Amino acid sequence: MPAASTATAPEASDEPLMSTGRLALFSVGAMAAMLLSLLDENIVATAALPITSDLDPEHGMSLLPWLLSVYLLAATATQPLYGKLSDLFGPKKVYLFAIVTFMAGSALCGLAQNMGQLIAFRAVQGLGGGGLMSLTLIIMATLYPPKERAGGSGVGGGLVALGIIVGPLLGGYLSQHLSWRWIFYVNLPLGLLTVVATLFALRLPPRAHQRERRVDLPGAALVTAAAAGLLLIAQWGGTEYAWSSPQILGLSAGSLLLVAAFAWWETRAAEPILPPSLFRDPVFRIAAPLQFLAGFTVLAVTAYVVTYLQVARGLSAQSAGQRLAPMAIGVIVVMFSSGKLISRTLRYKPVLLLNSAITVVTLALFGTVDETTSALHLGVLLVLLGFGLGGVVQVVLQTVQASAPPEQLGVATTGTRFFMTLGSGFGVAVLGELLNNRFLALLPDGVPESARGSAGKAVAALRTAPPELRDKLTHAYASAVDTVFLTAAGLMLLALVLAFLMPDVRLGAADEQEAA
CATH class of the missing domain: 1.20.1250.20 (MFS general substrate transporter like domains)
Known part of the structure; x- marks a missing residue:
């Protein structure tokens, strides 16, 4: 389609999906979920030194890149799967699953006794975190017509700004005055607020397109492995290993094969997670x-x-x-x-x-x-x-x-x-x-x-x-x-x-x- 052409955006009905009170309550919970997602992208980096000093003073710094990147790996790789699950089962159930998984990962991170446990639990947290922001945006797009979404984007801007400022400050304050474990425990009350608001307030319209619920597990596995491989290349290339090293070259070849296999599979899957x-x-x-x-x-x-x-x-x-x-x-x-x-x-x-x-x-x-x-x-x-x-x-x-x-x-x-x-x-x-x-x-x-x-x-x-x-x-x-x-x-x-x-x-x- 040429750049000058016009596409018409589908617009929701003028009938309200929920009462004003329910909408306000859910919006508060949704903002809490978005803030959780934004905070967790930068709050851990500011507490890296107290974490490594406490859990592994001798080798902790060498494991720090994994602590910072494993959340990104898990959150990035699961995003396409969350989108497909939302379309198949409705965003509410998947949203609750993501929040509960994120809270469980946060609680486990706060209880970690060594760097290996913390890295593993951070991955669990990332599995839930991959759906926090995306599913919130999907639900808000379902509740509000495009004109209202555009007009209300200043609220989202405020949350992004708050995450930029508060994340580093909160991470430093909690680590200095309480414990680094509280950078994870602070997620629990905000997550609980989101769960309560979602259960009691969120009412979505009936799904107009009912179809067979087949989860594309092979596609999910392929895109997860491919995304993880590509991000590891970006993380390790030139630092852990030279760009021309067998490790990076092998990882690059394997990732490209996974991308090709994923693209091939998606053309044959009944419910592809990234439809062609x-x-x-x-x-x-x-x-x-x-x-x-x-x-x-x-x-x-x-x-x-x-x-x-x-x-x-x-x-x-x-x-x-x-x-x-x-x-x-x-x-x-x-x-x-x-x-x-x-x-x-x-x-x-x-x-x-x-x-x-x-x-x-x-x-x-x-x-x-x-x-x-x-x-x-x-x-x-x-x-x-x-x-x-x-x-x-x-x-x-x-x-x-x-x-x-x-x-x-x-x-x-x-x-x-x-x-x-x-x-x-x-x-x-x-x-x-x-x-x-x-x-x-x-x-x-x-x-x-x-x-x-x-x-x-x-x-x-x-x-x-x-x-x-x-x-x-x-x-x-x-x-x-x-x-x-x-x-x-x-x-x-x-x-x-x-x-x-x-x-x-x-x-x-x-x-x-x-x-x-």
Whole structure:
């Protein structure tokens, strides 16, 4: 379909599905579930040192990458399965299962006695966490028509912003004043609130499309193994193993075979978890790679803004996290303003193009910062980066939901988030490798040979280097981070091209719906 063509978004009936009181109660529970998902993406990193010191002082740091990545692996791999289960069995039952699994994993993490147990229980937590945000979005899309979803996206922006700010702060506070175990126990009351609100308030419309309930277990196993393999390549490549090592090459070949086997199987499965028809849809066909690039650039770059603040500006981890507050403001502003514009113009594409263009320019401007850039300058850029974090990712998801038929709302939502999360996992690893290699290439004369073997050792040399060498090292690191930002800007420019190719989905009036 050409970019100028128009697709009409299906719109829900004007009849309320639930009373105002029930809707309000469930919305509170839904916001608690979304906050759980957002908090758990960054709360553990701030408590990494207390965790490893308590459970395994000698070897804990070597196991830390697994602790941080196993949740992402489990949550990413299960997203497509949650979408298909939602379409087959209804989102309410699957939603409750995801929340209870997440709570069980959280309780077990808090009780862990060694790093091996904590990593295993973190995987259980990720199995439930993979459905928290996606299923909440599916249910909200079922309850609210597209115009109301667009207009209310400012609330979602507030939650994203809250997760950005509160996650690192809460993780640091609980670890310092109570125990690192409370970063997991805090999930239990919020999860219980969500379960109670869902059981007593949520009433969904009867399912119009009844079909045989066959769960595509082979497809689920193949996509889980393929996603895990791809993320492990991104995590291990260039760090644990060289890119040309037998381990990475073998893992790459195996992952590609799994992807091919999954694609073949999905054309034959009775109820595929990622139906081939999704990729024949002109909206999803553009949205999938666009979300991958958005996750790769915007979500991953946030991590390197923090490292820039710590290394090039000398801030502590907690202070660097606090400096992200302007980005949270940008997320709130863009989600609120984008929702209003979409509701007023009844179109998604112009808003997506505007937000994508702002993101490209912002990332390019980030490529000019150095160790002397003022706090005000950085604050303005972080506000604009929030436009990318909230404006691009959210509007693409809304476009997919607005164009998806009701019987595929689940797989369309989770499929879109799957590509975004996969892109984020790749972006953090690949851009991190680029940062490390560039930093090592820019190391000035005078750095000891023992510190030239790894970026971590070179950064550690900053603490003991004389003032003149420290200034050169700081400048080298800031220049390396600039390379990361400029690379991300180039990739986001490709995403802007995809945004131009996105079909112009409209929120049509009732008579347009009937005509369609």
